[in-house]
Amino acid sequence: MTAIAHQHPGTTGFTDEFHRVRDFLVRINHAIPTTPGFLWGRWEWMFSLPYLDASALHRIRIWEHNGRVVAVVTYETELGSAYLLTDPEHADLLPDMLQYALEHLTRGGEVRVLVGETDHNLQRIAAAHGLTATAEAEANAVLDLAGDLSYRLPAGYRIASLANERDMLRFDRLLHRGFNNPGLPRANAEAIQERLTSVSGPHLNPELNMLVVAPDGDYAAYCGIWHEPGTTYALVEPVCTDPDHRRRGLGRAAVLEAARRCRDLGARAAYVGSDQLFYYALGFTPHSRGIWWKL
Structure with missing residues (x-):
């Protein structure tokens, strides 16, 4: 388990660790997107934003197997919200990943964790750690480019x-x-x-x-x-x-x-992290949702 290198103020943060995580997200979503709510573009967009809390980048964690990234626990722009991204072949890491998020990605002593509404495995793990689902969610929609x-x-x-x-x-x-x-x-x-x-x-x-x-x-x-x-x-x-x-x-x-x-x-498809009617009027259809779970 290693950390994303600290980003010095004024830099864009496109370090070797950034590229390794980006390549991991490309790989696990290559055939069929397995993390539609956090594709590689979201990772790169996050590092492009001026309001990214660069002081906390060392808290992002990656897990490796045979020299390549197989799992990541990250926030997006600031601590307090955690995303657990894993290669489906390494889902056994999820309990450790969740425990890490609860201990290291807190803001003001609290953290919420995004759990797919159909990810019953992570739901069970979250419940076992004392988390419960909330009414807060992140929606994804998809457009068939045909x-x-x-x-x-x-x-x-x-x-x-x-x-x-x-x-x-x-x-x-x-x-x-x-x-x-x-x-x-x-x-x-x-x-x-x-x-x-x-x-x-x-x-x-x-x-x-x-x-x-x-x-x-x-x-x-x-x-x-x-x-x-x-x-x-x-x-x-x-x-x-x-x-x-x-x-x-x-x-x-x-x-x-x-x-x-x-x-x-x-x-062949375009995804967007939204459920706004604007996108549905363009032909996007609901795809999936992540539910925020809290202690």
């Missing part, structure tokens, strides 16, 4: 990828407003660098990440997407539309264009 991925844009709007449009000031404004943050965007060098870092992951393909550009040149909608060449799935994260441009089909266009480009590279 379906209709067509869309229409209003006059004057155009679609573009991050490979062609990379104005981080406009990008920061879109994400600030698109996720309904209060006040004005910071519009300073720190904000610009944070946005640049968020789209600079080592496996992010800018050709797949789509912007809708408004007639005045502002960025109106965005869909981030993560796809590994040779795999049959993609992960949608994040998606937003500027409030001034909503209800015009722009978010739909960004998501479906990103999905179409992944389909052209061999993906």
Whole structure:
């Protein structure tokens, strides 16, 4: 059992340990996603975020067998929530993994653990440790990419990828407003660098990440997407539309264009960690849920 190396402030944290875990997630989800709520794209997105609590990275633990990673216990952006990710062939590690999470991933003395609603083995283990299920959950939905991925844009709007449009000031404004943050965007060098870092992951393909550009040149909608060449799935994260441009089909266009480009590279399904009606209206269907369990 080893730890993720500590990340020094100001670095992106794409260390050797990061890549080993990322390769582990690619491997166990290669044929059929076994951790749909925590695919490799979520791991890389987590390390791309400015609000990741880098001071706690040494608490992430990996288990190895014959020199390769077979299990991981991690938080996402801050301590207090634990994800147990394991190779199905090493499910015997789950009791130790859960015990580790309860002892080392706490925040304010408490931690919650995500347990798949059909993972009866982990449910029994959690119950034996004194945890109980709550009403809190994380939902996953999936889009069959063999379906209709067509869309229409209003006059004057155009679609573009991050490979062609990379104005981080406009990008920061879109994400600030698109996720309904209060006040004005910071519009300073720190904000610009944070946005640049968020789209600079080592496996992010800018050709797949789509912007809708408004007639005045502002960025109106965005869909981030993560796809590994040779795999049959993609992960949608994040998606937003500027409030001034909503209800015009722009978010739909960004998501479906990103999905179409992944389909052209061999993906057959796109996952998203959400149960919002917006995604169901695009053709996504409910896939699975993780339930938060607490002591």
